[in-house]
Amino acid sequence: AMRTCRSPNLNHAVFGLCSEAGEVSGIMQKVFQGHKFDKNHIVKELGDCLWMIAEACSALDITFEEVMDLNIEKLKKRYPDGFEEEKSIFRNKNDI
Structure with a gap:
């Protein structure tokens, strides 16, 4: 993940994680509203969450x-x- 990150920034990582987790939540909200579950979409958004966690780890040097x-x-x-x-x-x- 850090190969595609300009410079690890904890603020960016935390706000980004909140945003990406919201997208995961939005997918499940649509399912609740009767939409078809899109596994491929949720997997991509979970990947984005992991990317943000990787940035946070890098910013914290862990x-x-x-x-x-x-x-x-x-x-x-x-x-x-x-x-x-x-x-x-x-x-x-x-x-x-």
């Missing part, structure tokens, strides 16, 4: 792998035995 590993560790701590609604609702004080 890798996708670091983000994924940190998220996995966070979820293992929060849900050691698998997802539980109770643990989702009542989190520890510093669990973000």
Whole structure:
């Protein structure tokens, strides 16, 4: 992704991610309204979301792998035995 990025910018990445996530949401809104689901379109928009995440990672000088590993560790701590609604609702004080 960074081959096609002028210079990684966290603001651009965050605003772009919001915009692209909105496009994904818009596709599902159309389905809710009775339109045919367009898998190819949603896959392209998800790719755009990933591109924006790649830019954010680059701007923060971290890798996708670091983000994924940190998220996995966070979820293992929060849900050691698998997802539980109770643990989702009542989190520890510093669990973000």
